[in-house]
Amino acid sequence: MAEDGEGDLEVGAFDGTLSFLEEDDEERSGKKVANPPGDVGAYRRENAEKGQTGASATLGDLDFEEEESAPPAELPPYACAYCGIHDPACVVKDNKDGKWFCNARSKTPGSHIVMHLVRARHREVTLHKDSPLGETILECYNCGNRNVFMLGFVPAQGDSVVVLLCRECLHLSKLRDMNWDLDKWQPLIDDRSFLPWLVKFPAEKDVNRSRQVTTDQLNKLEMLWKQDPNAGLEDLMKPGNTDEPQPALLRYDDGYHFQNVLGPLIKLEAENDRKMKEEQSRRGITVGWA
Structure with missing residues (x-):
């Protein structure tokens, strides 16, 4: 291109090449790139192989952490009835109801086995047969x-x-x-859990992958087991199990309001008293007089 005396631009013939762009790029980079000698295809293959080798070396230096396998869909019979942990060295069986519980505490003030024994008023346990001490009744x-x-x-x-x-x-x-x-x-029980040499504490990764249960959920599950011993944690979400009675009030609108609030509470109290008497009763006892 050239500029004439009147300030107009004169456009020369364009040959279809953009060599001036390549020259500018080479000048900006500070050096010229020489054409590869010999066979261009071989040159490209050689550089590709070098690139793959370098990438392989780089990948080899990386430490990939395998994803933790998902917990099994069906838990073994000795899995903790609360959280599902099933390490034989970490679970204990309640001899009275046959349920298994682990020595983890997660979000509870005590370990799951101790929490259950206290609430169910049970006292006897057995270790798992595959635990370090074998199937042992304490x-x-x-x-x-x-x-x-x-x-x-x-x-x-x-x-x-x-x-x-x-x-x-x-x-x-x-x-x-x-x-x-x-x-x-x-x-054997210290700080509301069994000593670790007797019943091990589950690994942290197993605790994180287990069901995270709260003390309130455990209390509700224990109450549900009195009606259905085979119930699970998922049964707490069924209709009727999540309904909470309305608490007593200091003031009521009228007599109907008073009856609607106090009636369910009195019924629950009577049902609880009946269950407590049934638990305290003993059958099949023979008394002999000397």
Whole structure:
């Protein structure tokens, strides 16, 4: 292109090439790129292979973390009835109702097994057969007491062997002759959970992947089990199980309002009293008079 004296632009013939753009790019880059010698296809293949090798080396340096496998759709029979954790070393069976619970506490003040035992008023448990201690019923070595809230252990023959004893047997004189250090007796349940050497704490990843249950949900599930022992946590969402009675008020609009509020509460209280009496009753007991 050229500029004439009158300021008009004169457009020259265009040959269809944009070589001036390539020259500008080369000048801006500071160096010229030489054409590859020999076969252009071979040159490109060679550079492609180098690029793949470099990419492979880069990928090899990366540490990929495999995604955690999803929990099984159907849990084993020994899975925790609260959260679903099913590590044999972390679960305990309630001997009275046959349900399994883990030693994790998640969002609860105590471990799931201790929470259940307290609310159900049960006392006897059994370890899983695949746990480090095998299928063992926890009981006192001396008298056979199976109340886990009274059981503890003392070291025997060094620290490698322990003996389970209940509190009542600690004061027996015959046990003093066993050369056991009874002063080192410790309860099996500490801080509302079983000791980890007896029932392990689940791994953090297993706890995070388990069902996150609250204390309120556990209380409702325990109440539901009294009506249906086979009920699960999902049954709490069924109609009728989530209905909460209206609390008592200080003032009422009229007599009908008073009846509608107090009536359901009185009915629930009567039902609760009936269930408590049934739980305290014992059948099949024979009394003999001397």
